[in-house]
Amino acid sequence: MFENVKIVYHQGKQFIPDIKTAKVPGIFRGRPVISTEKVNETELVELCPVDAISVNPVTIDLGKCTFCGECARRFPNKIKFSTDYKISSNIREGLLINEGEDKPVEVNPEMVRNEIHSVFGRSLKLRQVSAGGDNSCEMELNAANNVQFDMSRFGIEFVASPRHADGIVITGPITENMAGPLQICYDAVPEPKIIVLVGTDAISGGIFGNSKAIDRSFLDKYQVDLYIPGNPAHPLTIINGLLDLTRKRKH
């Protein structure tokens, strides 16, 4: 017993006390900051493996970016990745980072459906669907529920059955083979329900975007409530995004 108390004392706090202000290591690639310095824009656009960079103005689409860091390595004075992990948005255009702008990516509470605040503001149960995912975002979703990040302290948890869920969390680019099961799972979730996309593959298809083996028609039919970028998404990005969606108040 005394030995156990000694271990707990030396380990300190196991959980992150404040999920909104927690610090991540400097090597973490979060929200990019793009300067207005003039560079060879053709070279910049062409080096990106997933067409996440566009010009006039120079913009990085976090929904497409794989956070490989190549653009920052080749053009260090033009692009830097900050450690800002709060990069979720409920609007697809909110994931576009323009040159000369150093402002946070945010959930716009005015665009959040009323029932999300009123019904899911204190409790949110989610069913995860790995629609051709590579298990990276799935692992980070698992980590969001571990003892360190402890997402369940906010009443946000994963459930096994879609019948017990308030919404679905999709990872992966949505392969043809998973398009049907995804639809069945979504149909089984009772109303009102939400759709959350986690990771680059789910948001844009990522490196599989042009593959004939994916079928993203599901996303044409329904409104997506939250985009959580990352490749994979960090647990702090996931938790802060879900909290902002469900608890950030309208003005």
Ligand code: SF4
């Ligand atoms: S970090 Fe993102 S924007 Fe930059 S090259 Fe890689 S995928 Fe493209």
